[in-house]
Amino acid sequence: MNHPTTLLVDTTLERDDAAAAATSLYLKLIGDGTISPVVDPGMDTPFKVVDHQLMADTGVFAIGLHASGHHWIDDGQRALMVDGGPENGIFCRYDGSFTIRCPHCRELLSPGSEGSDALEEALAVWCDSPDSAFVACPACSTWTPLTHWASPTHDFAVGHFAISLHGVHMRSLIDGGSHPALALRLRLGDLASDYTVVYSAA
Numbered sequence: 001m002n003h004p005t006t007l008l009v010d011t012t013l014e015r016d017d018a019a020a021a022a023t024s025l026y027l028k029l030i031g032d033g034t035i036s037p038v039v040d041p042g043m044d045t046p047f048k049v050v051d052h053q054l055m056a057d058t059g060v061f062a063i064g065l066h067a068s069g070h071h072w073i074d075d076g077q078r079a080l081m082v083d084g085g086p087e088n089g090i091f092c093r094y095d096g097s098f099t100i101r102c103p104h105c106r107e108l109l110s111p112g113s114e115g116s117d118a119l120e121e122a123l124a125v126w127c128d129s130p131d132s133a134f135v136a137c138p139a140c141s142t143w144t145p146l147t148h149w150a151s152p153t154h155d156f157a158v159g160h161f162a163i164s165l166h167g168v169h170m171r172s173l174i175d176g177g178s179h180p181a182l183a184l185r186l187r188l189g190d191l192a193s194d195y196t197v198v199y200s201a202a
Contacts, residue, residue: 006165007091008195009157011147018067018160023081025189026065035063039074046166057180059168068160088127089160091198098156100149107139122146126158157196163188169199
C-alpha cells in the first residue's frame with residue numbers, strides 16, 4: 001500500500017474472540033451504510049467507504065477489519081471471515097521499523113538496536129503463542145508481556161483485532177480529538193477510546 005493508514009488495535013481481546021468481533025463490526029457497518037458489503041479487490045481486503053459525509057469529514061476512503069489467523073472472502077454479495085490467511089496481529093509501519101518503551105523503566109527499544117534480541121524473539125513467539133510473548137528489557141531486566149510495550153511514536157502495537165482506516169493519518173485521535181474523530185471511534189465500537197492508535201507510514 002502506498003497511502004497513509006491509521007490503525008486502531010484492541011490489545012486486550014482474546015484471539016478466540018477476534019473473528020466474531022470483526023464479523024459483528026462488519027455487519028454493523030454495512031447495516032448503517034458506512035462500508036460496502038463486498039471486499040474491494042484492489043485494496044488488499046479493505047471495504048470501500050460508501051458514506052460520503054464520513055469521507056469528507058475524515059479523509060477515510062476504506063476500512064479494513066483484521067482478526068488474527070483469519071481473512072475475508074467474497075461471495076459476490078457479502079464478505080465472510082474464514083480461518084487462515086496472513087493476519088498475525090502485529091501492526092507497525094510498512095517498512096517494519098518501530099520504537100517501543102519499557103512499561104517499567106521507560107527505556108526505548110527498536111528492532112536491530114542493542115539488546116533487541118528478546119524483542120525479536122517475542123515477535124516470533126507472538127505469532128504462534130501470544131500468551132507466551134514476553135520481552136526482557138535490556139535496561140532493567142524486567143520481563144513483561146509484549147502487549148504492555150507501547151510505542152511513543154504510535155508506530156507499533158500487537159493485538160488480535162484491529163481496524164484499519166485507509167487514506168489518512170488521523171492525528172486527531174491522539175491530540176484531544178475532533179468531533180469527526182470521536183464520532184468515528186464511537187461508530188467503530190471504541191466507546192472508551194481504549195484501542196491503541198498506530199500510524200502506518202506511506
